[in-house]
Amino acid sequence: MNLTYAYPRSRFEPTVLVDLNAKAERERLSKSALKGFFKLVGTWHVRDEDARQLLGGLSSSALYEWKKNPERTLEVDCITRISYLLGIYKALHIIYGDKLADEWVNLPNNNQIFEGRTPLAYMLGGGLLAMQTVRQLLDARRGGL
Numbered sequence: 001m002n003l004t005y006a007y008p009r010s011r012f013e014p015t016v017l018v019d020l021n022a023k024a025e026r027e028r029l030s031k032s033a034l035k036g037f038f039k040l041v042g043t044w045h046v047r048d049e050d051a052r053q054l055l056g057g058l059s060s061s062a063l064y065e066w067k068k069n070p071e072r073t074l075e076v077d078c079i080t081r082i083s084y085l086l087g088i089y090k091a092l093h094i095i096y097g098d099k100l101a102d103e104w105v106n107l108p109n110n111n112q113i114f115e116g117r118t119p120l121a122y123m124l125g126g127g128l129l130a131m132q133t134v135r136q137l138l139d140a141r142r143g144g145l
Contacts, residue, residue, distance in 0.1 A: 020076045027073045033082045034070035040089050044105050046120065053124050054131075056081060077128070084131035091138035113137060 018025050041051045052058040056077055058066070066072065074082075092101035105120040113133060114122050123130045 020079055023073065026076070026079060029079060030072055030074040031070050033074060033079055033086075034066055034072075036086050037082045038067055038070075040085055043089075043102050044120070050120065050124055054081060054085065056127075081128055081131060084128070084135050087135045088131070088138055091135070091142050094142055095138065111137070 018029070020026060020029075037051075037055075040046075041054070046054070048060070048063060052060065052063050055063070088105075089101075092104050095101070096104065105123075106118050108114075108116055108118055109122075110116055117125075119134055123134060126133070
């Protein structure tokens with residue numbers, strides 16, 4: 001007798017990963033990613049200098065060009081940064097009311113990760129890895145941890 005074991009079906013299916021190395025995927029996502037980013041920095045009242053840093057050190061002229069014309073294909077690093085920031089924005093709005101969610105990144109935070117700094121200052125100083133850490137922190141809070 002041959003028994004075959006299988007995991008039971010679940011209503012939760014694995015997320016299909018987007019291959020950001022594929023130029024077609026980056027082309028598909030870039031315009032909406034930039035529009036979302038500029039809306040986010042407006043909501044969070046992020047200075048242009050800081051917005052440039054969040055994008056990985058973009059020049060002033062490039063930032064203004066991207067604002068004026070978001071029709072471009074972003075590199076993997078930039079899309080990843082924007083993805084983390086949009087995930088942070090979404091998590092904040094799930095955890096907190098809109099007012100606190102929109103102010104949170106600019107409020108001093110005594111969590112040991114931030115050491116009294118604002119989450120925005122932490123992300124500006126730590127770059128991509130700090131964005132990932134903030135996203136993971138908020139996802140854990142969202143999950144009740």
